[in-house]
Amino acid sequence: MxxxxxxxxxxxxxxxxxxxxxxxxxxxxxxxxxxxxxxxxxxxIVSQPPEDLDSGLSTRGKPIQVTRFPDEKIRRKGVPMVEVVWERVGIREATKEHASMMRVEYPELFETQVDEHMADADSRTNSS
Structure with missing residues (x-):
């Protein structure tokens, strides 16, 4: 464009x-x-503006994977965040998102990743 x-x-x-x-x-x-x-x-480089381009000049990709569960502190409070890999037109990009919002909108992303994350967290806290 x-x-x-x-x-x-x-x-x-x-x-x-x-x-x-x-x-x-x-x-x-x-x-x-x-x-x-x-x-x-x-x-x-795109020759035409994407069909789903909104007035804020952004487009909505499809989340394909939750890769990390970083510990974030926002205003001295722990806010559960996740790193999400988005894909749109073959381009992948990772962003940090609120875990609760992503769980509501895309629960299928958390079926396997949450189990693995919880197992990792349990092994760190329960190690003797």
Whole structure:
């Protein structure tokens, strides 16, 4: 997607872009603070915006595996987090998610991983 033609300079750090028709729901003004260095990887370049692209410019992948159960502390409280591997269009990415939310939305991910994690935790606490 892109590059896009700059139609107008709005200010010293903002520009109006000419977006393709399929991107009409998105704001056409770009602030330079939103630019990031791009390392071109041909696998990651898309010619069309994905059909499931939402207004926040994100897409929802499919979780395929829970890989770790890291211990997280948020605001001095222990919050159960899990590391989830997501896949979308052949690209895999891992993120940390709240364990309770993931268990409700994707219980099938926890059937084998939870058993293995609990066995590991039991072996650490019950070792004599």
């Amino acid at each position: 892109g590059p896009f033609k700059i139609v107008e300079r709005i200010g010293p750090v903002a520009y109006r872009l000419e977006l393709a028709n399929e991107l009409h729901p998105f704001h056409d003004i770009l602030h330079v603070s939103q630019l990031r260095k791009v390392v071109r990887n041909p696998v990651l």
